[in-house]
Amino acid sequence: AAAPVTPDGETLVQLFQWNWDSVAAECENFLGPNGFSGVQVSPPQEHVVIPFAEGGNHPWWQDYQPVSYRLDNTRRGTADEFAAMVATCRDSGVRIYVDAVVNHTTGDGSGVGSAGTAWSKYEHPDLFGDSTASYDRDDFGPCYEEIANWNDKEEVQNCQLVGLADLNTADPQVRDHLKRYLNGLVDLGVGGFRVDAAKHVPEAHIADIFGNLNTVPGFGGTPRVFHEVYGDATVPYTAYAPYGEVTNFDYQRDVAGKFKDGNIAGLAQLPDYGGLTSDQATVFIDNHDTQRYHPTLTYKDGDRYHLATAFMLAHPYGTPVVTSGYDFGDNVTEGPPSVGNVGGNPAGWITEDTDCSTGAWVCSHRHPTVAGMAGFRASTGSAGLTQRATDGSGRLAFDRGARGFAAFNATGSAWQLTAATSLPDGTYDNAAGGGTATVSGGSVTVQVPANGAVALHVDGECEDDCGGTDPGTPG
């Protein structure tokens, strides 16, 4: 099969827990027009329903416990709504990436899933809603205990992650069921997958499952895959690099930590974090797990977080994923904002349509410091990076070839900067906020706001629509 299409200059956004109708609207109204190329959506398969756990609404993490591979009636919508979302986003040039839970099914207990399928920990009687496939106890294991020794690769890959029934992916029939689920999504036009807990599935099984999928209609090529691996000495990131891109938590910790500390002047030349080259790495400032369980920088940190996100989009290393979820306050279990009692469903069951204006949904990708940066990344593509300025430890500016210039100020006072640049002479909109800046004779003079950025790129050159804020703009 053809290779996945992975052009330079892509920006993905994790629309964590957004419902399908809301994702579709966002593709059409915002993401496509602003140069975002993909959305990572929450798991679309039938999931357990855990009411009112630990003082919250249905916890967000019920989605990570598959009951079957039906797409009908999750908290985010119907199978028809899912298919319509994929089509609408594709028409806007935006690929849908599905969070694929392939390592495990459910935890202890029993119940009825979101689409009405009965389950217990090792019994999933109807995987596709047509009585052709099921899992029973023999399809799990070979280990039926929780992972205890994280230094033992055998255990990490074959025992139970937080007590979730671990699928026996050594069994070709289990892999066939997983491929059937994934190919069903690909045939709808899904562009690829974030592989949940990939590290817990032996590499050979990952290779078979994700290396033998259908071609994506509309986009061409095979699905693009991001393996979720917290690399360590026992299971390094690089073990999964032959089978797709790999989530780079080493980048996440280092870059987020340095922005938090205001120590960014050394970030122009990034190492191959965790041994992953730029092409092999998926990068992010936080994700739905780290923002809850290991927060370094999150939406709660305000400007500094948005600044770090803008930097991630300006720097060529890795494929960036912007995180955009909902405000969970102090409750790491709390499910997404939901509508009240509808059609006999209890409150908390159906996720509300996203509204970026209320504060309930964080919508980081629309923040003024971030929103224009997917356009910057698309414009700068594979252009190399040339450092242009630093000032103390908290300030950094660089060029991206002759296509872009960006300056980051992780301090509490404005930075008056005059720097050399290879950008052609002209006046440019600031993609990382407001205002414009003029390049003249290979030099640019800008005021970079406290905890803010200035980012100029060739496709953001303004002719006579600069908004009148620049005194040097010709009439």
Ligand code: LAG
């Ligand atoms: C992931 N990546 O490897 C997800 O990013 C992460 O969010 C998932 O955990 C995990 N793997 C499994 O897919 C989430 C929650 C867990 C939750 C789990 C399953 O962070 O807290 O576990 O999803 O719903 C929950 C309870 C546990 C319990 C378990 C089994 O919190 O206490 O042991 O269910 O019943």
Ligand code: CA
């Ligand atoms: Ca496993």
